[in-house]
Amino acid sequence: MRKGSPIVSPDPRPVILRAEGVTKRFGPVVAVDRVNYQLHQHEVAGILGSNGAGKTSFFNLLTGYHIPSEGKIFYKGKDITNLTPQQRVSLGMMRTFQLTSTFDNLSVTDNLVLSFFRAHQNASLLNLFINTRKRYRDDENIHGALDQFDLRAVSDRLVTHLSLGEKRRMEIAMAVLAKPEVLLLDEPLAGLAESEIKGVLDVLRKQIGKQTILIVEHKISHVKDFLERLIVMHEGRIIAEGGYEECLRHPEVRKSYWQINTPEEDDEQDILHDH
Numbered sequence: 088m089r090k091g092s093p094i095v096s097p098d099p100r101p102v103i104l105r106a107e108g109v110t111k112r113f114g115p116v117v118a119v120d121r122v123n124y125q126l127h128q129h130e131v132a133g134i135l136g137s138n139g140a141g142k143t144s145f146f147n148l149l150t151g152y153h154i155p156s157e158g159k160i161f162y163k164g165k166d167i168t169n170l171t172p173q174q175r176v177s178l179g180m181m182r183t184f185q186l187t188s189t190f191d192n193l194s195v196t197d198n199l200v201l202s203f204f205r206a207h208q209n210a211s212l213l214n215l216f217i218n219t220r221k222r223y224r225d226d227e228n229i230h231g232a233l234d235q236f237d238l239r240a241v242s243d244r245l246v247t248h249l250s251l252g253e254k255r256r257m258e259i260a261m262a263v264l265a266k267p268e269v270l271l272l273d274e275p276l277a278g279l280a281e282s283e284i285k286g287v288l289d290v291l292r293k294q295i296g297k298q299t300i301l302i303v304e305h306k307i308s309h310v311k312d313f314l315e316r317l318i319v320m321h322e323g324r325i326i327a328e329g330g331y332e333e334c335l336r337h338p339e340v341r342k343s344y345w346q347i348n349t350p351e352e353d354d355e356q357d358i359l360h361d362h
């Protein structure tokens with residue numbers, strides 16, 4: 088891992104996703120400001136930053152929910168700047184939560200079936216929904232996912248009756264069943280109780296090395312163990328990049344956090360105090 092400066096050392100793995108000088112303006116607000124970023128194959132990376140730093144906007148640019156005002160996005164060297172979210176999914180990028188539609192009045196197993204076969208069979212959702220869902224419940228991919236994501240005990244439960252932690256694990260399972268190359272997780276721990284966080288972290292940990300993973304997360308201290316690299320955003324710019332400790336010690340990061348957050352407002356303040 089990286090020690091000391093320089094902040095960014097070369098990564099021998101191929102670049103899978105790249106942002107080149109991307110800017111996103113909303114009227115007078117510059118939400119993302121000339122960001123250059125590279126994500127390497129099988130890397131597990133995180134985005135940290137205070138409220139309004141531009142994390143979600145940057146995420147939306149990568150996943151196609153926003154088109155940049157300036158700059159370009161590349162996936163495996165191909166310019167995807169103007170592709171829709173769905174087109175990016177078919178290239179191998181999968182985003183949890185926004186793109187995964189769950190069917191709350193169906194069982195966990197049926198949600199996994201619909202997600203898997205929608206991704207792999209080109210069948211229309213309506214057709215799967217009406218005719219073929221039951222046939223696929225015993226598919227080994229579905230059973231594998233129930234075990235891997237610790238959903239076996241709730242496999243027959245309707246999604247509407249799941250706890251938030253169980254639902255989050257199911258959503259990650261649905262995304263992973265599509266076998267994406269890049270998995271983008273937008274605050275996977277948001278709203279979870281401490282007791283549920285561990286379960287979600289356990290399933291995320293199992294994905295390491297199988298996919299490229301990018302996580303936006305406020306509770307970054309929970310994911311620091313498996314993040315290889317972090318970027319810290321502030322006012323639309325990347326102000327630090329590198330290992331977790333290195334980023335949190337960075338003078339500009341400390342300054343931006345001290346200015347914006349009070350200890351009550353942000354878990355990370357405690358971590359900053361420690362250094």
Ligand SMILES: Nc1ncnc2c1ncn2[C@@H]1O[C@H](COP(=O)(O)OP(=O)(O)OP(=O)(O)O)[C@@H](O)[C@H]1O
Nearest residue numbers: 113116117118136137138139140141142143144145
């Ligand atoms: N759709 C939008 N229209 C107008 N302004 C927006 C829009 N989306 C984001 N912004 C503005 O862009 C800036 C960055 O917001 P963004 O949501 O990307 O920050 P964030 O880092 O995700 O913050 P948080 O941690 O609070 O989720 C903010 O000033 C925000 O008000």
Ligand SMILES: [Mg+2]
Nearest residue numbers: 139142143144
């Ligand atoms: Mg956000």
